[in-house]
Amino acid sequence: MTSKISWTSKFHVYPGSTMACAAVIVPGLLRSSVGTICAQAASLRLTSGALRHLTLTSIMKSKRKTDHLERTANVIRREVVSAAKVCGAAAESPSVKRLHLLVADKDFSFKAGQWVDFFIPGVSVVGGFSICSSPRLLKQERMIELAVKYANHPPAVWIHNQCTLDSEVAVRVGGEFFFDPQPADASRNLVLIAGGVGINPLLSILRHAADLHRDRANKGSGYEVGTIKLFYSAKNTSELLFKQNILDLVNEFPEKIACSLHVTKQTTQISAELQPYITEGRITEKEIRDHISKETLFYICGPPPMTDFFSKQLENSHVPKEHICFEKWW
Numbered sequence: 001m002t003s004k005i006s007w008t009s010k011f012h013v014y015p016g017s018t019m020a021c022a023a024v025i026v027p028g029l030l031r032s033s034v035g036t037i038c039a040q041a042a043s044l045r046l047t048s049g050a051l052r053h054l055t056l057t058s059i060m061k062s063k064r065k066t067d068h069l070e071r072t073a074n075v076i077r078r079e080v081v082s083a084a085k086v087c088g089a090a091a092e093s094p095s096v097k098r099l100h101l102l103v104a105d106k107d108f109s110f111k112a113g114q115w116v117d118f119f120i121p122g123v124s125v126v127g128g129f130s131i132c133s134s135p136r137l138l139k140q141e142r143m144i145e146l147a148v149k150y151a152n153h154p155p156a157v158w159i160h161n162q163c164t165l166d167s168e169v170a171v172r173v174g175g176e177f178f179f180d181p182q183p184a185d186a187s188r189n190l191v192l193i194a195g196g197v198g199i200n201p202l203l204s205i206l207r208h209a210a211d212l213h214r215d216r217a218n219k220g221s222g223y224e225v226g227t228i229k230l231f232y233s234a235k236n237t238s239e240l241l242f243k244q245n246i247l248d249l250v251n252e253f254p255e256k257i258a259c260s261l262h263v264t265k266q267t268t269q270i271s272a273e274l275q276p277y278i279t280e281g282r283i284t285e286k287e288i289r290d291h292i293s294k295e296t297l298f299y300i301c302g303p304p305p306m307t308d309f310f311s312k313q314l315e316n317s318h319v320p321k322e323h324i325c326f327e328k329w330w
Helices: 033-044 048-061 135-139 154-161 196-219 243-253 285-288 305-315
Strands: 010-012 080-093 094-103 116-121 127-130 143-151 168-174 191-195 228-233 257-263 278-280 296-302 325-326
Touching: 033 080, 080 143, 094 154, 116 143, 116 305, 127 143, 127 154, 135 196, 143 154, 143 196, 143 285, 191 196, 196 228, 196 243, 196 257, 196 296, 243 257, 285 305, 296 305, 305 325
Parallel strands: 191 228, 191 296, 228 257, 257 278, 296 325
Antiparallel strands: 010 080, 080 094, 080 168, 094 143, 116 127, 116 168
Protein backbone atom coordinates (compact mmCIF):
# COMPACT_ATOMS: atom_id res chain seq x y z
CA MET A 1 0.00 0.00 0.00
CA THR A 2 1.27 3.47 -0.83
CA SER A 3 1.94 5.64 2.19
CA LYS A 4 0.01 8.89 2.47
CA ILE A 5 0.80 12.23 4.06
CA SER A 6 -1.82 14.01 6.11
CA TRP A 7 -2.54 17.06 3.92
CA THR A 8 -3.20 19.32 6.90
CA SER A 9 -0.23 18.19 8.95
CA LYS A 10 2.61 20.46 10.03
CA PHE A 11 5.73 19.30 11.82
CA HIS A 12 8.60 20.94 13.62
CA VAL A 13 12.15 19.82 14.27
CA TYR A 14 13.48 20.68 17.70
CA PRO A 15 16.15 23.39 17.79
CA GLY A 16 19.58 21.83 17.86
CA SER A 17 18.29 18.75 16.01
CA THR A 18 17.73 20.13 12.55
CA MET A 19 18.40 16.79 10.89
CA ALA A 20 15.84 14.89 12.92
CA CYS A 21 13.14 14.40 10.30
CA ALA A 22 15.63 13.54 7.59
CA ALA A 23 17.52 11.22 9.86
CA VAL A 24 14.65 8.95 10.80
CA ILE A 25 13.74 8.02 7.23
CA VAL A 26 15.34 4.60 7.42
CA PRO A 27 14.19 1.15 6.17
CA GLY A 28 12.59 0.12 9.44
CA LEU A 29 10.22 3.07 9.29
CA LEU A 30 9.23 3.05 5.65
CA ARG A 31 5.77 1.71 6.44
CA SER A 32 4.96 5.07 8.02
CA SER A 33 4.14 8.23 6.12
CA VAL A 34 6.55 11.13 6.07
CA GLY A 35 4.17 13.00 8.35
CA THR A 36 4.09 10.19 10.90
CA ILE A 37 7.86 9.82 10.76
CA CYS A 38 8.43 13.53 11.40
CA ALA A 39 5.91 13.55 14.22
CA GLN A 40 7.64 10.56 15.80
CA ALA A 41 10.99 12.34 15.55
CA ALA A 42 9.62 15.35 17.40
CA SER A 43 7.78 13.38 20.06
CA LEU A 44 10.70 11.04 20.79
CA ARG A 45 13.16 13.90 21.30
CA LEU A 46 15.92 11.65 19.99
CA THR A 47 19.34 12.02 21.56
CA SER A 48 22.13 13.60 19.56
CA GLY A 49 23.91 10.22 19.46
CA ALA A 50 20.85 8.51 18.03
CA LEU A 51 20.39 11.28 15.51
CA ARG A 52 23.99 10.95 14.36
CA HIS A 53 23.53 7.18 13.94
CA LEU A 54 20.29 7.56 12.00
CA THR A 55 21.70 10.36 9.86
CA LEU A 56 24.66 8.18 8.92
CA THR A 57 22.28 5.32 8.12
CA SER A 58 20.31 7.56 5.77
CA ILE A 59 23.49 8.87 4.15
CA MET A 60 24.77 5.32 3.59
CA LYS A 61 21.56 4.47 1.69
CA SER A 62 22.61 6.84 -1.09
CA LYS A 63 24.56 5.40 -4.01
CA ARG A 64 26.27 8.73 -4.58
CA LYS A 65 29.69 9.54 -3.18
CA THR A 66 28.21 12.39 -1.15
CA ASP A 67 24.60 12.73 -0.08
CA HIS A 68 22.49 15.89 0.13
CA LEU A 69 22.18 15.52 3.90
CA GLU A 70 25.90 15.04 4.30
CA ARG A 71 26.83 17.97 2.06
CA THR A 72 24.42 20.31 3.84
CA ALA A 73 24.70 18.99 7.40
CA ASN A 74 26.01 22.34 8.69
CA VAL A 75 23.67 24.53 6.64
CA ILE A 76 20.86 26.41 8.37
CA ARG A 77 17.38 24.94 7.89
CA ARG A 78 13.94 26.05 8.96
CA GLU A 79 12.30 23.96 11.66
CA VAL A 80 9.03 23.50 9.78
CA VAL A 81 8.50 20.38 7.64
CA SER A 82 5.42 20.89 5.49
CA ALA A 83 3.22 18.51 3.54
CA ALA A 84 3.08 19.25 -0.19
CA LYS A 85 1.05 17.90 -3.09
CA VAL A 86 2.14 17.65 -6.73
CA CYS A 87 -0.29 19.77 -8.74
CA GLY A 88 1.63 19.99 -12.00
CA ALA A 89 4.40 18.15 -13.83
CA ALA A 90 5.95 18.58 -17.26
CA ALA A 91 9.18 17.98 -19.17
CA GLU A 92 11.28 21.14 -19.16
CA SER A 93 13.99 19.51 -21.29
CA PRO A 94 14.88 15.99 -22.43
CA SER A 95 16.56 15.40 -19.05
CA VAL A 96 14.73 17.74 -16.66
CA LYS A 97 11.23 17.44 -15.20
CA ARG A 98 9.42 20.46 -13.79
CA LEU A 99 7.14 20.10 -10.75
CA HIS A 100 4.59 22.43 -9.21
CA LEU A 101 3.92 21.72 -5.54
CA LEU A 102 1.00 23.06 -3.54
CA VAL A 103 2.06 23.84 0.04
CA ALA A 104 -0.96 24.75 2.15
CA ASP A 105 1.00 25.32 5.36
CA LYS A 106 0.95 29.08 6.02
CA ASP A 107 4.16 28.82 8.07
CA PHE A 108 6.09 27.56 5.03
CA SER A 109 8.16 30.32 3.41
CA PHE A 110 11.47 30.71 1.62
CA LYS A 111 13.89 33.29 0.27
CA ALA A 112 14.72 33.49 -3.43
CA GLY A 113 17.64 31.12 -4.06
CA GLN A 114 17.00 28.61 -1.27
CA TRP A 115 16.39 24.86 -1.63
CA VAL A 116 14.20 22.23 0.00
CA ASP A 117 14.86 18.91 1.64
CA PHE A 118 12.51 16.65 -0.32
CA PHE A 119 10.94 13.75 1.63
CA ILE A 120 9.21 10.97 -0.32
CA PRO A 121 7.12 8.23 1.35
CA GLY A 122 8.80 4.87 0.77
CA VAL A 123 12.12 6.38 -0.39
CA SER A 124 14.83 6.29 2.25
CA VAL A 125 17.10 8.87 0.63
CA VAL A 126 16.22 12.55 1.09
CA GLY A 127 16.45 14.74 -1.99
CA GLY A 128 17.71 18.30 -2.14
CA PHE A 129 16.33 20.57 -4.87
CA SER A 130 16.54 24.33 -5.40
CA ILE A 131 13.28 26.23 -5.74
CA CYS A 132 13.06 28.01 -9.10
CA SER A 133 9.88 30.01 -8.51
CA SER A 134 9.63 33.36 -6.76
CA PRO A 135 8.43 33.87 -3.18
CA ARG A 136 5.56 35.88 -4.70
CA LEU A 137 4.08 32.75 -6.32
CA LEU A 138 4.00 31.03 -2.92
CA LYS A 139 2.41 34.06 -1.29
CA GLN A 140 -0.29 34.38 -3.94
CA GLU A 141 -0.99 30.76 -4.86
CA ARG A 142 0.68 28.66 -2.12
CA MET A 143 2.79 27.05 -4.84
CA ILE A 144 6.49 26.40 -5.42
CA GLU A 145 8.25 25.15 -8.54
CA LEU A 146 11.16 22.70 -8.84
CA ALA A 147 13.09 21.46 -11.88
CA VAL A 148 14.85 18.12 -11.36
CA LYS A 149 17.45 16.61 -13.67
CA TYR A 150 17.32 12.85 -14.15
CA ALA A 151 20.03 10.99 -12.24
CA ASN A 152 20.56 7.52 -10.82
CA HIS A 153 19.59 8.82 -7.40
CA PRO A 154 16.41 7.59 -5.67
CA PRO A 155 14.61 10.96 -5.29
CA ALA A 156 15.31 11.92 -8.93
CA VAL A 157 14.30 8.46 -10.15
CA TRP A 158 11.03 8.74 -8.21
CA ILE A 159 10.28 12.20 -9.63
CA HIS A 160 10.91 11.10 -13.22
CA ASN A 161 9.38 7.61 -13.11
CA GLN A 162 6.81 7.41 -10.31
CA CYS A 163 5.62 10.89 -9.39
CA THR A 164 2.10 11.71 -10.59
CA LEU A 165 -0.46 14.46 -10.07
CA ASP A 166 -1.63 14.44 -6.44
CA SER A 167 1.48 12.58 -5.24
CA GLU A 168 2.18 13.70 -1.69
CA VAL A 169 5.59 14.55 -0.28
CA ALA A 170 7.03 16.79 2.43
CA VAL A 171 9.47 19.68 2.15
CA ARG A 172 11.69 21.74 4.43
CA VAL A 173 13.51 24.93 3.43
CA GLY A 174 17.24 25.38 3.86
CA GLY A 175 20.19 27.19 2.38
CA GLU A 176 22.35 30.26 2.85
CA PHE A 177 22.37 31.22 -0.85
CA PHE A 178 19.61 33.77 -1.37
CA PHE A 179 18.66 37.32 -2.39
CA ASP A 180 16.35 38.95 0.13
CA PRO A 181 16.83 42.74 0.13
CA GLN A 182 14.88 44.95 2.50
CA PRO A 183 13.21 48.20 1.37
CA ALA A 184 15.84 50.46 2.96
CA ASP A 185 18.86 48.53 1.63
CA ALA A 186 21.17 50.15 -0.89
CA SER A 187 20.38 49.43 -4.52
CA ARG A 188 22.55 46.71 -6.07
CA ASN A 189 23.20 45.41 -9.56
CA LEU A 190 23.09 41.62 -9.92
CA VAL A 191 25.21 39.35 -12.09
CA LEU A 192 23.83 35.80 -12.17
CA ILE A 193 26.11 33.04 -13.50
CA ALA A 194 24.47 29.66 -14.13
CA GLY A 195 25.57 26.33 -15.52
CA GLY A 196 23.07 23.57 -16.38
CA VAL A 197 20.44 23.01 -13.72
CA GLY A 198 22.29 25.58 -11.64
CA ILE A 199 19.82 27.97 -13.24
CA ASN A 200 17.16 26.94 -10.71
CA PRO A 201 18.04 29.15 -7.71
CA LEU A 202 19.16 31.95 -10.03
CA LEU A 203 15.81 31.89 -11.84
CA SER A 204 14.13 32.25 -8.45
CA ILE A 205 16.33 35.29 -7.78
CA LEU A 206 15.64 36.71 -11.25
CA ARG A 207 11.89 36.27 -10.82
CA HIS A 208 12.01 37.84 -7.36
CA ALA A 209 13.96 40.81 -8.72
CA ALA A 210 11.33 41.21 -11.44
CA ASP A 211 8.60 41.22 -8.78
CA LEU A 212 10.51 43.94 -6.91
CA HIS A 213 10.74 45.96 -10.13
CA ARG A 214 6.98 45.66 -10.61
CA ASP A 215 6.31 46.71 -7.01
CA ARG A 216 8.54 49.73 -7.40
CA ALA A 217 6.86 50.73 -10.67
CA ASN A 218 3.34 50.27 -9.32
CA LYS A 219 3.75 51.74 -5.83
CA GLY A 220 6.69 54.10 -6.23
CA SER A 221 8.27 52.59 -3.13
CA GLY A 222 10.06 49.49 -1.95
CA TYR A 223 13.50 48.12 -2.72
CA GLU A 224 15.10 49.41 -5.90
CA VAL A 225 16.98 46.72 -7.79
CA GLY A 226 19.69 47.88 -10.17
CA THR A 227 20.46 46.18 -13.46
CA ILE A 228 20.54 42.40 -13.77
CA LYS A 229 22.67 40.39 -16.19
CA LEU A 230 22.20 36.64 -16.48
CA PHE A 231 24.97 34.48 -17.96
CA TYR A 232 23.68 30.95 -18.53
CA SER A 233 25.54 28.03 -20.09
CA ALA A 234 24.28 24.61 -21.13
CA LYS A 235 25.26 21.88 -23.57
CA ASN A 236 22.73 22.95 -26.21
CA THR A 237 19.58 25.01 -26.57
CA SER A 238 17.30 22.10 -25.66
CA GLU A 239 19.04 22.00 -22.27
CA LEU A 240 18.72 25.74 -21.65
CA LEU A 241 15.94 25.55 -19.08
CA PHE A 242 13.20 28.16 -18.79
CA LYS A 243 14.53 30.07 -21.80
CA GLN A 244 11.11 31.44 -22.72
CA ASN A 245 10.50 32.61 -19.15
CA ILE A 246 13.90 34.31 -19.17
CA LEU A 247 13.29 36.03 -22.52
CA ASP A 248 9.86 37.18 -21.36
CA LEU A 249 11.50 38.98 -18.42
CA VAL A 250 14.17 40.48 -20.69
CA ASN A 251 11.43 41.82 -22.97
CA GLU A 252 9.34 43.09 -20.05
CA PHE A 253 12.28 44.97 -18.51
CA PRO A 254 14.64 45.76 -21.42
CA GLU A 255 16.43 48.51 -19.52
CA LYS A 256 16.87 46.43 -16.38
CA ILE A 257 17.31 42.76 -17.34
CA ALA A 258 19.65 41.28 -19.95
CA CYS A 259 20.87 37.76 -20.66
CA SER A 260 23.67 35.98 -22.46
CA LEU A 261 22.89 32.34 -23.21
CA HIS A 262 25.85 30.08 -23.98
CA VAL A 263 25.86 26.64 -25.62
CA THR A 264 28.96 24.44 -25.63
CA LYS A 265 27.96 21.48 -27.82
CA GLN A 266 25.26 22.74 -30.17
CA THR A 267 24.76 20.47 -33.21
CA THR A 268 21.47 21.79 -34.62
CA GLN A 269 20.44 25.14 -36.04
CA ILE A 270 19.58 27.79 -33.47
CA SER A 271 16.11 29.32 -33.81
CA ALA A 272 15.75 32.89 -35.03
CA GLU A 273 14.11 33.87 -31.73
CA LEU A 274 17.06 32.65 -29.67
CA GLN A 275 19.84 33.67 -32.03
CA PRO A 276 20.32 37.24 -30.71
CA TYR A 277 20.91 35.92 -27.20
CA ILE A 278 23.10 32.90 -27.98
CA THR A 279 26.88 32.66 -27.85
CA GLU A 280 28.53 29.40 -28.85
CA GLY A 281 31.22 28.56 -26.33
CA ARG A 282 31.68 28.85 -22.59
CA ILE A 283 31.12 31.93 -20.46
CA THR A 284 34.44 33.77 -20.35
CA GLU A 285 36.28 35.51 -17.55
CA LYS A 286 36.31 38.77 -19.53
CA GLU A 287 32.51 38.81 -19.89
CA ILE A 288 32.16 38.62 -16.13
CA ARG A 289 34.99 41.04 -15.40
CA ASP A 290 33.33 43.70 -17.56
CA HIS A 291 30.45 43.83 -15.04
CA ILE A 292 32.51 44.34 -11.90
CA SER A 293 31.61 47.41 -9.87
CA LYS A 294 31.31 48.27 -6.20
CA GLU A 295 27.49 48.19 -6.53
CA THR A 296 27.34 44.67 -8.02
CA LEU A 297 26.58 41.36 -6.32
CA PHE A 298 27.57 38.11 -8.04
CA TYR A 299 25.53 34.91 -7.65
CA ILE A 300 27.02 31.73 -9.12
CA CYS A 301 25.49 28.26 -9.32
CA GLY A 302 26.65 25.36 -11.46
CA PRO A 303 29.03 22.40 -11.50
CA PRO A 304 31.77 22.72 -8.85
CA PRO A 305 34.63 23.42 -11.31
CA MET A 306 32.68 26.27 -12.89
CA THR A 307 31.66 27.72 -9.54
CA ASP A 308 35.20 27.47 -8.19
CA PHE A 309 36.65 29.10 -11.31
CA PHE A 310 34.42 32.17 -11.35
CA SER A 311 34.44 32.75 -7.60
CA LYS A 312 38.24 32.60 -7.63
CA GLN A 313 38.51 34.90 -10.65
CA LEU A 314 36.25 37.45 -8.97
CA GLU A 315 38.33 37.33 -5.81
CA ASN A 316 41.48 37.84 -7.90
CA SER A 317 39.78 40.86 -9.44
CA HIS A 318 39.37 42.31 -5.93
CA VAL A 319 35.64 41.81 -5.66
CA PRO A 320 34.86 41.70 -1.91
CA LYS A 321 34.05 38.18 -0.72
CA GLU A 322 30.77 39.40 0.70
CA HIS A 323 29.72 40.36 -2.84
CA ILE A 324 30.32 36.83 -4.17
CA CYS A 325 27.64 34.25 -3.41
CA PHE A 326 27.87 30.76 -4.80
CA GLU A 327 26.27 27.34 -4.56
CA LYS A 328 27.42 24.12 -6.19
CA TRP A 329 25.20 21.42 -7.62
CA TRP A 330 26.42 17.85 -7.91
